[in-house]
Amino acid sequence: MKNTQGMICMDKLPQRKNIRLKNYDYSQAGYYFITICTKGRQNLFGEIVEADDPVCPKQVMKANKIGKIVCACWNKINDIYDNVRTDSFCLMPNHIHGIVVISEGGQSRPPLPKIIQGYKSVSTRMCFKYNIKTIWQRNYHDRIIRNQQEYLKIYEYMENNPLKWAEDKYYIK
Template structure:
């Protein structure tokens, strides 16, 4: 079984990542393989991105960039925290 490489977390220990605000997220492919050069996979990423507000109404989309081996995006969690998703729930959609 392949194990993920150990890496230093960039998360702030005392920050509540469920709180409203803007979040910059980077997701990388396993072993940094250039999977997103494939048009079909790029289309899936784009469609999933565009459907996020339908699945999570309190999420607002900002910038979205697909690179060959990773994707960057900025999204906003709105003030309605009680009924809104956690950042991890939104990211797990991918």
Template sequence: MKYDPDNHHRRSIRLKGYDYTSAGMYFITICTYQRECLFGEIVDGEMQLNELGQVVAGVYLWLATQYSYVHLNAWIVMPNHLHGILVLTDDPRRGVSRNAPTEDATTRKSLGRLVGAFKTVSTKRINLIRDTSGSVVWQRNYYEHIIRNEKSLHDIRRYVHHNPISWQQDQLRPDNPSR
């Protein structure tokens, strides 16, 4: 089907006017393309990562080593998605690796660009393992929620922690009949 800008336009789901480079806590969910279960399986209520899931976990951890203003809070890799709380700070960590670039206001990545970096690096590594150069791994967009208070942070942490236990009812599970 030929692209028609009058019919094929994407509406942003981001908060209009919000600065996503600003310090704050953000709950993100990133799903695989067509919600394909690539990263392992849930066994007895616990996520068991396979090789691709370990790649995803490693690249997510890489974000905090690559960007000194990024801190990771609760997170989990699920069979077909990742949930995480990314904390962007104004004060970079002390003792950052000499290999990590220094950031200023002009080089600081927005939340969307951080998610983009995660998707790019993890996709390249996954496709290298699968010998599927150029294959799509992730859905085009991602879900985000700005965490505004301690109660919300507590509730989201609990949700992330209990996500494997509730996999059978998870809306992101491809064979969930309630979808």
């Protein structure tokens, strides 16, 4: 908005909502469930197809070249930080789910937002050769996994996500 002198009033600009927990140290050891969507929820990573298994027919995610890059970059997180590892991962046509584990020790514990920012940046740059300049939405969703029961529930959700694609809140045909 502009004031009477025609200057922009910074305090009147709309503020982005901070979706991280207030006063929580995202560099502390723990398990974090992450969801990152593509910009505009575009189906950039592949498609859900019927599996080639006559004994147990089910739907599976078939990654395209962009999806394969996104997966490879996720796995590279393990090589970058001493005390950070990736756990379960689920690639979907227009989003990913993953679990990031930050452990005690190491030189320093990077905060989760820095880890995700680096992941998004590297995976986007790797896709420049395919004329894709923007992959990700601006933010991401996280959930601190508080116990084994919650971990198992999230793991099962990720495992079954391709089976329920048409019911998924991120589903866009």
